[in-house]
Amino acid sequence: xxxxxxxxxxxxxxxxxxxxxxxxxxxxxxxxxxxxxxxxxxxxxxxxxxxxxxxxxxxxxxxxxxxxxxxxxxxxxxxxxxxxxxxxxxxxxxxxxxxxxxxxxxxxxxxxxxxxxxxxxxxxxxxxxxxxxxxxxxxxxxxxxxxxxxxxxxxxxxxxxxxxxxxxxxxxxxxxxxxxxxxxxxxxxxxxxxxxxxxxxxxxxxxxxxxx
Amino acid sequence: xxxxxxxxxxxxxxxxxxxxxxxxxxxxxxxxxxxxxxxxxxxxxxxxxxxxxxxxxxxxxxxxxxxxxxxxxxxxxxxxxxxxxxxxxxxxxxxxxxxxxxxxxxxxxxxxxxxxxxxxxxxxxxxxxxxxxxxxxxxxxxxxxxxxxxxxxxxxxxxxxxxxxxxxxxxxxxxxxxxxxxxxxxxxxxxxxxxxxxxxxxxxxxxxxxxx
Amino acid sequence: xxxxxxxxxxxxxxxxxxxxxxxxxxxxxxxxxxxxxxxxxxxxxxxxxxxxxxxxxxxxxxxxxxxxxxxxxxxxxxxxxxxxxxxxxxxxxxxxxxxxxxxxxxxxxxxxxxxxxxxxxxxxxxxxxxxxxxxxxxxxxxxxxxxxxxxxxxxxxxxxxxxxxxxxxxxxxxxxxxxxxxxxxxxxxxxxxxxxxxxxxxxxxxxxxxxx
Amino acid sequence: xxxxxxxxxxxxxxxxxxxxxxxxxxxxxxxxxxxxxxxxxxxxxxxxxxxxxxxxxxxxxxxxxxxxxxxxxxxxxxxxxxxxxxxxxxxxxxxxxxxxxxxxxxxxxxxxxxxxxxxxxxxxxxxxxxxxxxxxxxxxxxxxxxxxxxxxxxxxxxxxxxxxxxxxxxxxxxxxxxxxxxxxxxxxxxxxxxxxxxxxxxxxxxxxxxxx
DNA sequence: TATGAATGAGTTTTCATTCAT
DNA sequence: TATGAATGAAAACTCATTCAT
Numbered sequence: 057x058x059x060x061x062x063x064x065x066x067x068x069x070x071x072x073x074x075x076x077x078x079x080x081x082x083x084x085x086x087x088x089x090x091x092x093x094x095x096x097x098x099x100x101x102x103x104x105x106x107x108x109x110x111x112x113x114x115x116x117x118x119x120x121x122x123x124x125x126x127x128x129x130x131x132x133x134x135x136x137x138x139x140x141x142x143x144x145x146x147x148x149x150x151x152x153x154x155x156x157x158x159x160x161x162x163x164x165x166x167x168x169x170x171x172x173x174x175x176x177x178x179x180x181x182x183x184x185x186x187x188x189x190x191x192x193x194x195x196x197x198x199x200x201x202x203x204x205x206x207x208x209x210x211x212x213x214x215x216x217x218x219x220x221x222x223x224x225x226x227x228x229x230x231x232x233x234x235x236x237x238x239x240x241x242x243x244x245x246x247x248x249x250x251x252x253x254x255x256x257x258x259x260x261x262x263x264x265x266x267x268x
Numbered sequence: 269x270x271x272x273x274x275x276x277x278x279x280x281x282x283x284x285x286x287x288x289x290x291x292x293x294x295x296x297x298x299x300x301x302x303x304x305x306x307x308x309x310x311x312x313x314x315x316x317x318x319x320x321x322x323x324x325x326x327x328x329x330x331x332x333x334x335x336x337x338x339x340x341x342x343x344x345x346x347x348x349x350x351x352x353x354x355x356x357x358x359x360x361x362x363x364x365x366x367x368x369x370x371x372x373x374x375x376x377x378x379x380x381x382x383x384x385x386x387x388x389x390x391x392x393x394x395x396x397x398x399x400x401x402x403x404x405x406x407x408x409x410x411x412x413x414x415x416x417x418x419x420x421x422x423x424x425x426x427x428x429x430x431x432x433x434x435x436x437x438x439x440x441x442x443x444x445x446x447x448x449x450x451x452x453x454x455x456x457x458x459x460x461x462x463x464x465x466x467x468x469x470x471x472x473x474x475x476x477x478x479x480x
Numbered sequence: 481x482x483x484x485x486x487x488x489x490x491x492x493x494x495x496x497x498x499x500x501x502x503x504x505x506x507x508x509x510x511x512x513x514x515x516x517x518x519x520x521x522x523x524x525x526x527x528x529x530x531x532x533x534x535x536x537x538x539x540x541x542x543x544x545x546x547x548x549x550x551x552x553x554x555x556x557x558x559x560x561x562x563x564x565x566x567x568x569x570x571x572x573x574x575x576x577x578x579x580x581x582x583x584x585x586x587x588x589x590x591x592x593x594x595x596x597x598x599x600x601x602x603x604x605x606x607x608x609x610x611x612x613x614x615x616x617x618x619x620x621x622x623x624x625x626x627x628x629x630x631x632x633x634x635x636x637x638x639x640x641x642x643x644x645x646x647x648x649x650x651x652x653x654x655x656x657x658x659x660x661x662x663x664x665x666x667x668x669x670x671x672x673x674x675x676x677x678x679x680x681x682x683x684x685x686x687x688x689x690x691x692x
Numbered sequence: 693x694x695x696x697x698x699x700x701x702x703x704x705x706x707x708x709x710x711x712x713x714x715x716x717x718x719x720x721x722x723x724x725x726x727x728x729x730x731x732x733x734x735x736x737x738x739x740x741x742x743x744x745x746x747x748x749x750x751x752x753x754x755x756x757x758x759x760x761x762x763x764x765x766x767x768x769x770x771x772x773x774x775x776x777x778x779x780x781x782x783x784x785x786x787x788x789x790x791x792x793x794x795x796x797x798x799x800x801x802x803x804x805x806x807x808x809x810x811x812x813x814x815x816x817x818x819x820x821x822x823x824x825x826x827x828x829x830x831x832x833x834x835x836x837x838x839x840x841x842x843x844x845x846x847x848x849x850x851x852x853x854x855x856x857x858x859x860x861x862x863x864x865x866x867x868x869x870x871x872x873x874x875x876x877x878x879x880x881x882x883x884x885x886x887x888x889x890x891x892x893x894x895x896x897x898x899x900x901x902x903x904x
Numbered sequence: 905t906a907t908g909a910a911t912g913a914g915t916t917t918t919c920a921t922t923c924a925t
Numbered sequence: 926t927a928t929g930a931a932t933g934a935a936a937a938c939t940c941a942t943t944c945a946t
Contacts, residue, residue: 614876
C-alpha cells in the first residue's frame with residue numbers, strides 16, 4: 057500500500073464523521089462569504105471536493121446543513137465561557153475582560169464572526185436555530201454573566217449596580233463589532249480592542265492600585 | 269374625455285412619485301417579513317396593487333429596490349437625530365436619553381426595526397448600501413455623538429471620559445435590542461426601556477438633585 | 481398588419497383557453513406515448529411550442545396536468561352515451577350496439593384509447609381521478625346501462641336476465657380491447673368489430689326476423 | 693471454521709437462486725404497491741434484507757428486475773390452467789367455472805392482481821414482456837380456451853356458438869375485475885363471484901337438471 | 905404608462921448505477 | 926459475493942426579467 061493508494065483512499069470513502077465535518081466546513085465558508093440563499097449546494101460539494109449527491113448522503117437538505125452548522129458552532133464557545141466564569145477566584149472585571157479577549161480572538165478575529173452575522177441574519181427564518189441558541193447559549197451565557205455581575209455589584213466594583221439585571225448589555229459591544237466589521241470596516245476601521253477596553257472601564261470602577 | 273375616463277386614468281396613471289413610494293412601501297413590508305431573497309417581485313407588485321411589469325418601470329431591478337429603500341430609510345431618522353443634538357442648550361444626558369427614546373418609538377416599536385435587521389443582514393452584499401450608510405448616516409451620527417459626549421466629558425458628567433472617543437458604544441444597545449427582538453423575543457421578553465435606562469445610568473454620573 | 485405579424489402573434493400571447501388546450505393536447509400525446517412518469521414537463525412544453533415555465537402558468541404541477549386531462553376526457557364520451565341511451569324508442573340491443581360502435585370509433589380507433597389505458601395504469605395513484613371517474617362517469621354510465629338492461633330483460637330480449645344486475649360486464653370487452661391493442665396488437669390482430677358483435681349476440685337473443 | 697463462522701457465512705452468502713427469489717419477491721411487493729417508476733432499487737434491497745449493490749449482482753438493471761418478475765409470474769398460472777383444461781372428462785362449463793374460481797382465489801384475492809395491473813400498465817413499455825406473454829401465456833391460454841369452447845359448441849352448450857372464435861371474451865371479466873378492484877373498490881364494492889357467475893350463465897345454457 | 909403572458913437560466917433534490925473495500 | 930459511499934445525469938419547479946399589446 058503505497059502513498060498513492062493512500063491518497064486515493066483519502067479522496068474516496070472517508071470516515072463518515074470526517075466527511076460530515078468537511079461538508080460543514082465547506083458550507084461554513086460559503087455561507088459566510090455569500091449568505092445562505094446565495095450559496096448553492098453544488099458549490100458546497102465542490103468546495104468539499106465531492107459530488108453534489110454526496111452532500112445529501114449526510115444532510116437531508118440545505119436547511120439541515122445550516123442548522124447543524126449553527127448548533128455545532130455554539131458548544132466550543134460556550135465551553136470556553138463556562139470555563140472562564142466558573143472560577144470564583146477570578147475578579148469579575150478580569151472575567152469580563154477575558155470574555156472580550158475571547159470574543160476578539162475567537163470570533164472577531166476569525167471566520168466565526170461571519171457565522172455570528174449569519175445567525176443574526178437568518179436566525180429569524182430558522183426558529184429551530186433561534187430557539188436552540190436561546191436555550192443552550194443565551195440562557196446559559198446570560199445566567200453566568202448575571203452571577204458574575206452580581207458578585208461584582210456586591211463587591212462594589214460596578215459603576216452602576218443595576219447592570220447585574222441587564223447582562224445583555226455585556227454582549228452589546230460584541231454584536232456591534234461583528235456588524236461593524238461586516239459592513240463598515242472597509243470604510244472605517246474599528247479598534248475593537250480599544251472599544252472593549254473603554255467599555256470595560258465604563259462598567260467597572262478602577263481597581264485599587266490602578267491609574268484611571 | 270368624460271369623467272369616467274378620467275377616473276379610469278386616475279387609477280391607471282398615478283403620479284410617478286406616489287407610485288414609486290407605494291412600491292417601496294410594499295417592498296419594505298415584504299423584505300421585512302421575509303428577507304430579500306425570499307421576496308418575489310410579483311408579491312411586491314401585488315401588495316402595491318399593480319402588475320409585475322410596472323415595478324420595472326420604476327426600478328431597474330430587484331437590487332435597486334433594496335438600495336432605494338435603504339437610502340430612503342435613512343434621512344428621516346437622521347433629521348430627527350440632527351434636530352436633537354443640535355441644541356447646545358440641552359444636557360448631554362438628556363440628548364442621549366432622547367436618542368434612546370427615539371430608537372424605541374421609531375425603530376424598535378415599528379416595522380423599521382425589521383429594516384434595520386435587513387440592513388445588518390444584507391448590507392454586506394450591497395456595498396453601495398453599506399457605503400451610503402457609512403457616509404450619510406454613521407459618519408454624521410457618530411460625529412454628532414462625539415460632540416455631545418465630548419461636551420459631557422468636559423462637563424464632568426461621564427463616568428468614563430474615554431467614551432467620547434468611542435461613540436459607537438452608544439449604538440450598541442440599540443443594535444442588541446433589534447437583534448434580540450428579531451430572534452429571541454418569543455422566548456424571552458427584553459425590557460428595552462429598562463435596558464436603555466440602565467445603560468444611560470452606567471454612562472452618566474447621576475445629575476445633581478437626582479437620587480442614585 | 482401582414483400575415484407575418486399575425487403568425488408572430490399566433491406564437492405569442494394566445495388566448496388563455498387556447499393555450500391551455502394546446503398544453504393539454506401536448507400532454508395527452510406524450511402521456512399516451514410514454515406514460516406519466518416518463519414524460520417530462522419540458523417535452524410537453526416543447527411539443528406545445530412554448531417554454532417550460534409557461535406550462536406552470538396554466539397548471540400548478542405535473543399532477544394537475546394529468547388530472548385535468550383525465551377530467552376533460554370524460555365529458556364528451558359521457559355526453560354521447562347519455563344521448564344514446566336517453567331515447568326509450570330505441571331497442572336495448574341497438575343501444576348497446578351503438579355503444580360498442582362508439583367505443584370503436586371514438587376510443588379504440590383514436591388516441592383516446594391510450595388515455596383510457598393511462599387511466600387504468602395511473603388511476604390508482606391519483607385517487608382524485610379515480611373518484612372523479614367513479615362519481616361522474618362510472619356511476620352515471622352504469623346507471624344508464626342498468627336501465628337499458630332492465631328494459632331488455634323485461635322485454636325478454638336478454639339471454640340471461642341477471643345481466644341487468646351486472647352492467648359492468650358490458651364494459652368488459654371494451655377494456656379488454658384497449659389492453660389488447662396496447663400490448664398485443666403487434667403480435668396478433670384483434671378484430672374488435674367481430675368481438676363486440678359476438679359479445680352482443682351472446683347477450684341478446686336474436687331479434688325476430690334476424691338470422692341467428 | 694467453527695459453527696459461528698458458518699452461521700456468519702450462511703447469512704452472507706446465500707444460495708444464489710434463493711437470493712434471486714428474495715429479491716424478486718421484494719421487487720414484486722414494491723412494484724405492486726407503488727408501480728415501476730416509483731419503486732427505488734434501494735427499497736427493494738432493503739425489503740430483501742440486503743444492500744443496494746447486491747441487487748446488481750443478480751440483475752443487470754431495474755428493467756431486468758421487472759422482466760424477470762413478469763416472466764416468472766406466468767408459469768404457475770399457466771400450469772394451473774393447463775391442468776384444468778387438459779381433462780376432456782370435465783364439462784366445459786365446469787372448466788370455465790374453475791378458471792374463474794382460480795382467477796378469484798389466485799389473482800383477485802392476492803397481491804398477484806397488482807402484478808396483473810402492472811403488466812397492463814407497464815407492458816407497453818417492455819416489448820420483451822409483452823411478447824413473452826403473448827407467446828407463452830396468451831397464445832397457450834387462448835388455444836386451450838378455444839378447444840374448450842369448441843367442444844362446448846359442439847355439445848350445444850353455448851348460448852352463442854360463435855364464442856368459440858373469440859376466446860378473449862372469457863378473459864374480459866377477469867381484467868375488468870382487476871381494474872375495478874384497483875381503482876374503484878374503495879368507492880363501490882364489486883361482487884366478483886356474482887359477476888363471474890352471471891357471466892358464466894350468460895355464456896352457457898343451463899345444464900340439464902339445473903334451474904335457470 | 906401599464907399589463908401580465910412568456911421566457912429560460914438556475915436551483916434543489918432524487919436515484920440508477922458504479923466501484924473501492 | 927457483499928457492501929454502501931460516491932457519483933452525476935436528470936427532472937420538477939421557481940422567478941427575475943422581457944416585451945407585445
